[in-house]
Amino acid sequence: MLRNLIAKRCLSAVSARAYATKPVDGFIGAIGNTPLIRLNRLSQETGTEIYAKAEFMNPGGSVKDRAALYVVKDAEERGLVQPGGTVVEGTAGNTGIGLAHVCRAKGYQCVIYMPNTQSQEKIDLLRMLGATVYPVPAVAFDNPENYNHQARRHAERLSNAVWTDQFDNRANRRAHIETTGPEIWQQMGGRIDGFTCSTGTGGTLAGIARFLKEQDRNVRIFLADPPGSVLYSYIQSHGKLAERSGGSITEGIGQGLVTYYLQPDTELVVDALHFSVEKTFAMLYRLLDEEGIYVGASSALNVVAAVEMAQKLGTGSRVVTILCDGAYRYQSRLFSRKWLEEKSLYGAIPAHLQKYVVLP
């Protein structure tokens, strides 16, 4: 009898959580509304409140599902693509994966150009999702053979095709003004001291910053920048410098140029934080060990930034960041001893966490 009662109570607790939301409409309806996770160990250790938006829980596995949906919707609304048409994009990976899913769900062909430096897992996944993939030599943006320009030319050669141009498409940032920002604001009960994240196109940072600042001017925005990106020097020098130091090995982030999104929004960003790759890799393994969270390097970098930001803002401060995607897409690198040693990163992983390096 008592056992039955306990079982019933447990079941009702689970049901209340699992069935709190209504069924959603297809893959598209499942994008967004991701959980906001309090990082317990890091919060406790720093005497602050550190929260991370679990964007790896989007149905295509990354924060870029939101941008993918918005750029396709925008192309439809503007009549740039008709049913059965083709969506072409130049992308280092996650936007392409989001687009490939959205295109299947909506019945479009998907064509992706990407630098051939990206992980094989991402290329394979795109092909499994039905996209046509062109890995092309990684050359600078001002070279006509850059993957973005090749994508544009491909769309121009076809009829009923659109180049979604994530780097220069307002719909990318709008996804975060209309969805991610409001979700964070609501999940935090309107009490946020700071937000920080790294940038690829800058859509996530700019969109969330814009929304949060409109709710509360006192929310502070810090940019998290990996080695190899020019943005740290750009923010620190108030737009006078754009200097590059080192190369980026953090897939999806780290820019050689100040993107379209960030230029008008740099006034929202009050500071930039810069970290060594070693710190990011140590955090990647700590998140796994201490919080049970399995994420890629850009997410780990974001968490390093959130911890530093919270410490700067002081005891009790409430800081939010983004967990962009899971580690599944990069595991052959991130958990390979050979790869880590080649990049001189094996030593950066604390000795007690090296047990997670299970691949040769």
Ligand SMILES: Cc1ncc(COP(=O)(O)O)c(C=O)c1O
């Ligand atoms: C893994 C990862 N993290 C972060 C980002 C950055 O997102 P955004 O383009 O909105 O700046 C990307 C972008 O593709 C990404 O793939």
